[in-house]
Amino acid sequence: PWKTQRVLNALQKMYSTHRGGLPGNDDVGQMSAWLVWTMLGLYPLDPCGAAYEIGRPFLPRAQVMLRGGRELLIExxxxxxxxLYVHRVEWNGKPLTQTSIAHDLILEGGTLVFTMGEEARDFTKSGATRLGVHRPPATTEAAASREFDSSSTEGSSIRVAGTLESLSTQADASSGPLVWVCLPAWLAVWVVWRCLIRTR
Structure with missing residues (x-):
């Protein structure tokens, strides 16, 4: 799990508020969608799997409105x-021992709490119960970590407009996290704007 610090390097090198601050071609909002998921600390790595991989959040607090009036709160x-490192992850007060969380659990709504620390740790070794689907991610050599400047996001929170239901109209809860395919570019751009510009 500590190897997810590689995303920190990618985020710092490829995304900024300057001209050309969005890498590559952002047709259908995929690069913006990657940024939104990364900022939340989750990612639908396997579009056919019904789980989200756990990374590290880049915001102290985020709130995602779900269908049926439910919400996902990430702290x-x-x-x-x-x-920089995730020391513990809890879903509704229960510690997670795997590096993924089931799509069905997310749709039910709840609170995902990350406890951050300075030392690299494997939060999956905490001896807690497993929740949802477990699909271990492929790992590569860890890149050297870079210092993250959180001055623009520290103490802020972000409320994501829209509902998960409206973002995944082609999929039901059993068909997996197809949201990343349907995420509108305008939502991703709005979130980035709120995150990087308005909080300054």
Whole structure:
């Protein structure tokens, strides 16, 4: 799980508020969608699987409105530039011992809490119960971590407009996280704007 710090390097190198601050071609909003998922600390790595891989959040707090009036609340405790590593992850108060969380659990709504720290740790070794689908991610050599400047996001929160239901109209809860295919570019751009510009 600590190897997810590679995304920190990618985020810092490829995304900014300057001209050309969005990498590559953003047709259908895929590069923006990657940024939104990464900022939340989740990612639908396998579009055919019914789970989201857990990374590390880049915001101290995020709220995603789900269908039926439910909501997903993501909190990062001890969020700071020095605390780069995930020490513990809890779903509705229960510690997670795998690096993924089931799509069905997310749709039910709840609270996902990350506890951050300075040392690299494997939060899956905490001896807690497993929740949902477990699909271990492929790993590669960890890149050297870079310092994250959280001055523009520290102490802020973000409320994502729209509902998961409206973003996944072609899929039901059993068909997996197809949301990343349907995520509108305008939503991703709005989230990036709120995150990087308005919080300054």
């Amino acid at each position: 990062a405790r001890h969020f700071s530039a020095a605390n």
